[in-house]
Amino acid sequence: MLAEIITIGDEILIGQIVDTNSAFISKELNKIGVQVYQITSIQDDRKHILQALSDARDHADLVLVTGGLGPTKDDITKHTFCEFLDDQLIDHPETLENIHHIFNKYLQRDPLPANLEQAKVPSTAIVLKNEHGTAPGMWMEKDDTVFVSMPGVPYEMKHLLTEYVLPRVIQEFNRPHIYHKTLLTYGMGESAIAELIEQFENDLPNDIKLAYLPSLGRVRLRLSTKGTDQEGIKERVDNQMNALHALLDDIAVGYEEETTIQQRIAALLERKGYTLSLAESCTGGAIAKEITSIAGSSSYFVGSITPYETRQKVRILGVDERLIERHSVVSAEVAEAMAERCKTLFDSDVAIATTGIAGPTKGDAQSEVGTVFIGIATPGRTFVEQFNFGKPRERVIMKTTNKAFELLLKEISKI
Secondary structure, rough: OEEEEEEHHHHHHHHOOOOOOHHHHHHHHHHHHEEEEEEEEEEHHHHHHHHHHHHHHOOEEEEEEOOOOOOOOOHHHHHHHHHHHOOOOOOOOHHHHHHHHHHHHHHHOOOOOHHHHHHHHEEOOOEEEEEEEEEEEEEEEOEEEEEEEEOOOHHHHHHHHHHHHHHHHHOOOOOEEEEEEEEEEEEEHHHHHHHHHHHHHHHHOOOOEEEEEEEEEEEEEEEEEEEOOOOHHHHHHHHHHHHHHHHHOOEEEOOOOOOHHHHHHHHHHHHOOOOOEEEOOOOOOHHHHHHHHOOOOOOOEEEEEEHHHHHHHHHOOOOOHHHHHHHHHHHHHHHHHHHHHHHHHHHEEEEEEEEEEEEEEOOOOOOOOOOOEEEEEOOEEEEEEEEEEEOOHHHHHHHHHHHHHHHHHHHHOOO
């Protein structure tokens, strides 16, 4: 079964917003055995929308459309659907009631005439109630293809998709089962991994596909297959994944569906009863952001400091000024002192420190742009590793963040 996703909105095409809707829809469809054939972004233009709907009808069983359902004149999706379906708009009483309810309860005023227009829907559409907004979802059909129109507001779309659209797709379509399992690895590049597992990849059954999904400092390895026997395909992929995991045991972190490296670190810290603090210079809080994105991190994460300016490493952290003068602010000696002083300042069991040159200029440092030192202080020892992550700035910050997690996980796993 094939699906196409169409996102409508000039704001997507000019880069004003990022299309997160398509990623969410694709992932949810895949879970129920629906393969996304194509994702198309188009402008709020009648001819463009008509052409996109016509093209999608020719190769998709299911077409999911987001956007263009607002109350302003540039939102023309419903009118264009009526033209495409040879239909007409009619008032939908339940949607009209919902609009009045939302305005009275949350805005304490009556809706404008433009808002009430959102209660008009194509006469042949099955209306999907939007509990979180005024624009309803619509389920429509033409030439054996189902078209579903949903608002572009992400939280409204997600609610409609999960509560109404997906259950109806499951009920009305026969679908194969699709199963993925993804191994997370750190610290080895894509080409090095490919060489290491070459024989494994050659021996894979033809219906099980291996995909490499690299990013800065990490590579995800996904095994996928599909079929009618849900338990059977799961068992076959899991068996292959166990073999792959064994080959990459030294760099494997866990499975994407089950854990992340941050969650692995969290579990280890909690099990050992350790606390963590951070002194981030070149990463500017990026590590702290990742750690605090996990619910419950307050049980082990005690705090962080961002002594970005050289003086603050001395004033707040207490790094010896003579050390900086002797070795430079970007050095192994300063990274070691930052980690140890951070551990003392926060009275934590473990501390991470980063100092480096993210660029584009060197600032107070003497080293080349991309040079980074990461210090880790634990109850047993303090150590520092040096890296050169090159350019640009975003790459240096991301690779430093990922490498800090990798070093921390390896270290606390040994304690």
